[in-house]
Amino acid sequence: MGSNMNDMKSLQETNLDEEGDQEFELEDVDDGDEEEEVEEYVTLGLVEKPKNPKFLLRHLFPSKAGGVPAWLDPVDLPQEKSRICGFCGEPLQFLLQIYAPISEESSTFHRILYVFMCPSMSCLLRDQHEQWKRREDNPCRSVKVFRCQLPRCNPFYSSEPPKRDGIDKPLTVGAALCSWCGTWKGEKVCSSCRRARYCSEKHQALHWKSGHRNHCRQIVNYSETSSSSPDSSSNRLPAVGKVACSTLWPEYEIIIEDECAFDTEAFEDYNCATSLVPKNMKTDDSYQFMLDKFEADENKRTWASFQERIAKCPKQVLRYCRDPKAKPLWPLSIGCPSVANIPKCNYCNGPICYEFQIMPQLLFYFGVRNDPDSLDWGTIAVYTCSASCGSSISYKEEFAWVQLYPTAPMT
Numbered sequence: 001m002g003s004n005m006n007d008m009k010s011l012q013e014t015n016l017d018e019e020g021d022q023e024f025e026l027e028d029v030d031d032g033d034e035e036e037e038v039e040e041y042v043t044l045g046l047v048e049k050p051k052n053p054k055f056l057l058r059h060l061f062p063s064k065a066g067g068v069p070a071w072l073d074p075v076d077l078p079q080e081k082s083r084i085c086g087f088c089g090e091p092l093q094f095l096l097q098i099y100a101p102i103s104e105e106s107s108t109f110h111r112i113l114y115v116f117m118c119p120s121m122s123c124l125l126r127d128q129h130e131q132w133k134r135r136e137d138n139p140c141r142s143v144k145v146f147r148c149q150l151p152r153c154n155p156f157y158s159s160e161p162p163k164r165d166g167i168d169k170p171l172t173v174g175a176a177l178c179s180w181c182g183t184w185k186g187e188k189v190c191s192s193c194r195r196a197r198y199c200s201e202k203h204q205a206l207h208w209k210s211g212h213r214n215h216c217r218q219i220v221n222y223s224e225t226s227s228s229s230p231d232s233s234s235n236r237l238p239a240v241g242k243v244a245c246s247t248l249w250p251e252y253e254i255i256i257e258d259e260c261a262f263d264t265e266a267f268e269d270y271n272c273a274t275s276l277v278p279k280n281m282k283t284d285d286s287y288q289f290m291l292d293k294f295e296a297d298e299n300k301r302t303w304a305s306f307q308e309r310i311a312k313c314p315k316q317v318l319r320y321c322r323d324p325k326a327k328p329l330w331p332l333s334i335g336c337p338s339v340a341n342i343p344k345c346n347y348c349n350g351p352i353c354y355e356f357q358i359m360p361q362l363l364f365y366f367g368v369r370n371d372p373d374s375l376d377w378g379t380i381a382v383y384t385c386s387a388s389c390g391s392s393i394s395y396k397e398e399f400a401w402v403q404l405y406p407t408a409p410m411t
Contacts, residue, residue, distance in 0.1 A: 040326045042259040045098070045318030045356075047252035047365050056253060059170040060162050061110060065096035065317065066366060067251030068182040068243060072112045072148040074156060074174025076394035077185040083199065085118035086140025087126050091200050092116035093248065094183050098320065098356060101149075107390050110157070111149040115358065115382065115400070118142040119247075121375050128402050132341060145382050145398040149390065180207040182243030193219040207244050249366040254318065262312040302333040310359070317362040320355065328357045328381040328401075335378075335403045347396055348389035357381045378403040 047065055056062040058070035071077060084091055095115040102108040118124065123142040130139040153159050155172060162168040178186045178199040186197025188204060193216045198204040208216075309329055310316065319329060330336050345352050358380040368375050383399040 040321045040323045042326075043320040044257045044259050044262075044313055044316040045254045045320065046257060046313070046315050047317055047362070048255055050251065050253040053251070054166065055164065056251065057170075058174075059157055059168055060164060061099045061112070063097065063099045063254035063256070065252045065254055065362060066249035067094065068177075068248065069094045069097055069114055070112075071174065072110060072150060072156075073394040074170070074172060077175055078146060078395045080187070080199070082144065082146075082395070082397060083116070083184050085120070085123050085142045086130070087123040087142055088118060088120060090118060090120075090202065091178075091181060091184055092142075092144060093119050093181075095249070096254065096318070096358065096362070098254070098318070100320070100322070100355070102388055105388065106151050108149045108388050109152040110154070111147070111388065113355070113382065113384065113398070114146040114148070114395075115380070116144050116146070119375055121373050124375065124377065124402065125404070128335075128404055131337075131401055141400070143380060143400045143402055145384070145400050146395040147384055147388070147398050148395050149388065178203055179212070179244060180204070181245050181248070190216060192216050195219055203245075210244055212244070252365060257313070259312065259319075298333040302330060306331045315361065317359050317365065319357050319359065322353070322355050324353055324386070326354055328354055328379060330403060331378040331405070332403065334406075337401050341401075342383055343399055345385040345387075345389060347391045347393070348385065348387060350389065351386045352383045352399055353386045355382055355384045376405065378405050 045063065050056050050064075056064050056067070056070060058072065058074060060070075061072075062070055064070065093116060095117050097112050097114045099110075099112050101111045118127075120142070127140070127142040130141060133139040150156065156170055156174075158171065176186045176197045178184050179196040180198060180203035184199035186199055188198040188201070190196040190198075190204070190212070196204075196207065196212060196216070198207065306329060342352060344350060358377075360377055360379070363375060363377075370376075381401045381403070383401065385396070385398065389396075
């Protein structure tokens with residue numbers, strides 16, 4: 001890192017072992033004395049198809065988007081009230097997870113942040129209104145963030161770094177997951193075959209209609225005719241990636257890059273240097289409508305600054321900076337939270353701080369269409385407990401702030 005970066009806290013990519021797992025870590029560096037705002041050292045997340053899906057299993061502590069979560073604590077998963085949309089009541093869908101340990105504390109040797117959301121745009125619009133309420137008002141949300149952390153010595157994983165040789169295995173199997181979504185704990189059991197498990201009645205009905213009706217009968221018939229005792233291995237649910245649901249977002253590995261690596265002369269001539277839309281692409285109606293909405297000068301300045309910063313790396317889906325002074329890169333000046341809008345930690349009552357934000361480019365990789373009722377956002381900023389406090393709850397809910405574009409109704 002250059003000498004001009006020495007006067008700020010540096011967020012650097014570190015490795016659990018020599019080969020390295022993707023992670024984010026906070027490194028302390030003395031603050032400068034300059035009173036003007038200093039540009040934070042930001043780490044970017046880009047997605048690529050995994051070379052081997054096995055590298056995204058939980059005992060390798062992956063950062064990933066789409067598919068199903070790799071639960072750090074595989075046993076004590078979020079309860080039913082926490083895992084459903086506050087508006088439609090449907091189970092939330094996994095968006096992404098970030099492996100972000102904090103080496104200064106022994107309790108956060110392993111630390112992962114998970115983001116889930118309802119795929120309904122109507123719920124997201126309602127969520128935007130609810131987020132302005134204070135935490136004590138218990139607002140409903142369609143976007144939820146969970147933080148899970150473990151010390152180096154724990155009952156689930158070896159204290160030694162994984163070798164990533166295909167032989168590594170977690171120390172425990174973990175809770176049985178929903179046979180439909182593969183995401184949440186399967187607390188409901190099929191009354192006929194006693195093998196399939198579900199997180200909700202809706203997922204049980206969807207699985208039944210999609211083909212479990214016939215599979216269930218085959219299992220029951222086999223059990224009735226088989227004289228051998230049941231093999232414990234036959235009771236396992238489908239492996240990760242083998243879930244029945246076909247509407248999960250496609251799975252990607254999140255690759256870590258330093259934003260400063262894109263500050264080179266080569267990128268000055270990039271065709272997106274002044275716009276999020278490449279010069280050789282036709283500007284669609286929704287994009288032009290968005291520009292027409294930005295009538296206020298402050299919004300225009302914010303939007304121009306946002307475009308200029310993002311143009312360094314247009315493929316970024318995530319921006320990470322746990323510097324206490326860091327702020328999200330907002331696309332607009334309207335719809336941003338004030339200090340009063342950011343609640344305190346729900347567990348230790350301490351302050352929470354911005355940690356990362358999710359960019360709308362992720363929707364492109366997920367194949368979300370550009371329809372009026374399709375899921376869309378300007379950015380999703382995630383705030384977490386500054387102390388990363390511990391408690392008896394394995395998955396602690398953190399806070400997300402959603403900023404939508406003016407193509408959607410705004411208050």
